[in-house]
Amino acid sequence: xxxxxxxxxxxxxxxxxxxxxxxxxxxxxxxxxxxxxxxxxxxxxxxxxxxxxxxxxxxxxxxxxxxxxxxxxxxxxxxxxxxxxxxxxxxxxxxxxxxxxxxxxxxxxxxxxxxxxxxxxxxxxxxxxxxxxxxxxxxxxxxxxxxxxxxxxxxxxxxxxxxxxxxxxxxxxxxxxxxxxxxxxxxxxxxxxxxxxxxxxxxxxxxxxxxxxxxxxxxxxxxxxxxxxxxxxxxxxxxxxxxxxxxxxxxxxxxxxxxxxxxxxxxxxxxxxxxxxxxxxxxxxxxxxxxxxxxxxxxxxxxxxxxxxxxxxxxxxxxxxxxxxxxxxxxxxxxxxxxxxxxxxxxxxxxxxxxxxxxxxxxxxxxxxxxxxxxxxxxxxxxxxxxxxxxxxxxxxxxxxxxxxxxxxxxxxxxxxxxxxxx
Amino acid sequence: xxxxxxxxxxxxxxxxxxxxxxxxxxxxxxxxxxxxxxxxxxxxxxxxxxxxxxxxxxxxxxxxxxxxxxxxxxxxxxxxxxxxxxxxxxxxxx
Ligand SMILES: Cc1cc2nc3c(=O)[nH]c(=O)nc-3n(C[C@H](O)[C@H](O)[C@H](O)COP(=O)(O)OP(=O)(O)OC[C@H]3O[C@@H](n4cnc5c(N)ncnc54)[C@H](O)[C@@H]3O)c2cc1C
Ligand SMILES: [Zn+2]
Numbered sequence: 120x121x122x123x124x125x126x127x128x129x130x131x132x133x134x135x136x137x138x139x140x141x142x143x144x145x146x147x148x149x150x151x152x153x154x155x156x157x158x159x160x161x162x163x164x165x166x167x168x169x170x171x172x173x174x175x176x177x178x179x180x181x182x183x184x185x186x187x188x189x190x191x192x193x194x195x196x197x198x199x200x201x202x203x204x205x206x207x208x209x210x211x212x213x214x215x216x217x218x219x220x221x222x223x224x225x226x227x228x229x230x231x232x233x234x235x236x237x238x239x240x241x242x243x244x245x246x247x248x249x250x251x252x253x254x255x256x257x258x259x260x261x262x263x264x265x266x267x268x269x270x271x272x273x274x275x276x277x278x279x280x281x282x283x284x285x286x287x288x289x290x291x292x293x294x295x296x297x298x299x300x301x302x303x304x305x306x307x308x309x310x311x312x313x314x315x316x317x318x319x320x321x322x323x324x325x326x327x328x329x330x331x332x333x334x335x336x337x338x339x340x341x342x343x344x345x346x347x348x349x350x351x352x353x354x355x356x357x358x359x360x361x362x363x364x365x366x367x368x369x370x371x372x373x374x375x376x377x378x379x380x381x382x383x384x385x386x387x388x389x390x391x392x393x394x395x396x397x398x399x400x401x402x403x404x405x406x407x408x409x410x411x412x413x414x415x416x417x418x419x420x421x422x423x424x425x426x427x428x429x430x431x432x433x434x435x436x437x438x439x440x441x442x443x444x445x446x447x448x449x450x451x452x453x454x455x456x457x458x459x460x461x462x463x464x465x466x467x468x469x470x471x472x473x474x475x476x477x478x479x480x481x482x483x484x485x486x487x488x489x490x491x492x493x494x495x496x497x498x499x500x501x502x503x504x505x506x507x508x509x510x511x512x513x514x515x516x517x518x519x520x521x522x523x524x525x526x527x528x529x530x531x532x533x534x535x536x537x538x539x540x541x542x
Numbered sequence: 543x544x545x546x547x548x549x550x551x552x553x554x555x556x557x558x559x560x561x562x563x564x565x566x567x568x569x570x571x572x573x574x575x576x577x578x579x580x581x582x583x584x585x586x587x588x589x590x591x592x593x594x595x596x597x598x599x600x601x602x603x604x605x606x607x608x609x610x611x612x613x614x615x616x617x618x619x620x621x622x623x624x625x626x627x628x629x630x631x632x633x634x635x636x
Contacts (some may be wrong), residue, residue, distance in 0.1 A: 368590040397571035427544070430616045432590045435543040437557045470586050527582040542598040 122451040129234040153327045156356045159187045162356040166190025167199040170362040171317035172502020178324045181510035186326045189331035198364050201464040203387050203421045206496035207244045207305030209264045209271045214520040214532045216267045222500025224515030235316030243399035254297040261300050274299050337373040343482040360485045361510045365465030367488035374481040380467045384434035385513025388461035392416030406445035434463045466491050471531040476518040485509050549625050550605045562598030
C-alpha cells in the first residue's frame with residue numbers, strides 16, 4: 120500500500136479542539152490550481168464521486184498515484200452534488216445486490232479510511248407496496264435479499280405505522296399501503312461530504328485534480344488511446360478511465376463505438392427546514408416518489424426521470440406536482456410545508472437500469488456509466504471495481520456481469536421492474 | 543414543462559402526451575443475416591443527441607395520433623413538427 124496515504128494532516132478530536140481556538144478553518148479542502156503534467160499513468164475523466172473514488176482505489180489498492188482527475192467544471196457539481204443521498208443494497212438480482220452490497224460495506228468504513236466524515240446514517244429505507252401484486256413482488260425481493268445475505272424484512276401496514284407514526288395507512292386513499300420492505304442498514308450519506316472528502320484525500324495522496332479542464336477529444340491512434348485534448352492543452356496517459364455519467368455518449372462518439380445510454384433530467388426538491396419528524400427514508404415505486412428528512416430539517420423529495428431526453432438539467436413541473444401530491448397523501452401533516460428549491464441532474468439511463476463497467480473497443484480506454492437514477496449509493500463500490508478493471512485490464516468478479524456484451528448475449532440484469540424507482 | 547403543438551389539436555401541455563423516443567432507423571429487413579452485435583445495435587444503441595433531436599410523440603390524452611417533432615435537447619426549443627402521413631415539415635416560426 121502506498122505510504123503517501125498515511126498523512127499526518129488528519130482530523131481527530133484534538134485537531135478539532137485545537138482548530139476551535141484558531142481563527143483559521145481546519146477544513147483544508149481547497150484544491151490547488153494545478154497545471155497538468157505532460158504524462159500520467161492514468162487519467163480519470165469526470166470529477167464526480169465515481170471518478171474520484173476510482174482514483175482513490177487506484178492509489179489505495181493498486182499503488183498507482185501518478186493520476187489526474189480531469190473535471191470540466193468543479194468537482195461534485197454533477198449528479199454527485201445533486202442527488203438525494205439514499206444508500207441501500209436490497210436489489211432483486213444477485214449480480215446487482217452483490218455490487219451494491221459491496222458498496223454499502225465500504226461506506227461503513229469510508230469516513231475512517233479517508234479521514235473525513237461522510238455521515239453514513241443507517242436510518243433505514245422503506246419500500247412501500249400499494250397493491251397485492253406489488254406486495255408479492257416486495258416479499259419476493261425480501262426473500263431474494265435474505266438468500267444473498269442482505270438484511271431485509273417485510274412489514275405489514277400496522278408494523279409500518281409503529282415505525283412511522285405520521286404515515287397514513289388508511290385503505291381509503293388513492294394509493295393504500297399494503298406492506299413494505301425495510302433495510303435497516305440503508306439510509307443516507309452526505310453527498311457533498313463525499314465529494315470534499317475524496318478530493319481532500321486525493322490531494323494528500325498527490326493525485327492532480329484538474330478543475331475547469333474540459334476534455335474535448337480523445338487522442339487515439341491505431342485504436343489505442345494515449346491522451347486527451349483539453350482546454351488546458353493535450354495531456355497524455357497510459358490508460359484513460361471515463362466516469363462522466365450523462366455525458367458518456369460523447370466519449371463513445373470520440374472512441375467511435377456505440378452505447379445503449381440515454382441522458383434524462385432527474386429532479387429533486389426540498390422543503391423549508393422543519394423539526395425532526397421523519398427518521399427513515401420512504402420510497403414508493405408505484406407513485407414514483409420518495410422522501411427523507413435531511414439533518415438540517417428539510418424534507419428531501421424525489422421522483423422518477425423526466426420521460427424525454429434532456430441535457431438542460433431542468434425538468435418539467437408536472438413531475439414535481441405528481442410526486443409531491445403522492446407524498447402528501449402518505450404524510451398529510453406535510454401539506455402546509457413550503458417547498459424551497461427544485462433542481463435536476465443529468466442521468467445516464469441504460470436499458471436494464473444497470474451500469475456498464477468495462478473495457479471498451481478502444482485499447483486502454485475504460486468506461487463506467489449507466490448508473491442512471493441510483494449510482495450515488497454505489498460510489499465507493501463503483502470506484503473499487505473500476506479501479507481494479509483499469510489496473511488489471513480485466514473486470515473484477517463483481518463487475519463482470521456489467522459488461523458491454525450483455526446487450527449482445529441478451530444476459531441483461533433487469534432491475535427496472537425489480538427495483539422500480541431505483542434510488 | 544414542454545408546450546407541444548400537436549399537428550391536429552394545436553398547443554397542449556406535455557402531460558397530455560406520451561414520449562415515444564428518438565425517431566429510429568428502420569427495422570432491418572434481413573434479420574436472419576444480422577449478427578448478434580448488429581441486432582444489439584439496432585435494439586439498444588442510442589444516438590442520445592445533445593442538440594437537435596427528431597423524436598416521436600403520441601397525443602394520448604387528445605386525438606391519439608402519433609407525430610414527430612424536432613426539439614433541441616439542450617434548450618428544449620421545439621423547432622419543427624412533422625406529419626407522419628405527409629412527412630411535410632410545418633415550421634412553427636413562420
Ligand atoms: C436528483 C437526483 C437524485 C438522485 N438520487 C440518488 C439517490 O438518492 N441515491 C443514489 O444512489 N443515486 C441517486 N442519484 C444518482 C447519482 O447521483 C448518480 O448515479 C451518481 O452520483 C453518478 O456519479 P458520477 O460521479 O458518475 O457522476 P457525476 O457526479 O455527474 O460526475 C460526472 C462528472 O463528469 C464531468 N464531465 C462531463 N463531461 C466532461 C468532459 N468533457 N470533460 C471533463 N469532465 C466532464 C461532469 O462535469 C461531472 O462532474 C440521483 C441523481 C439525481 C440527479
Ligand atoms: Zn392531438
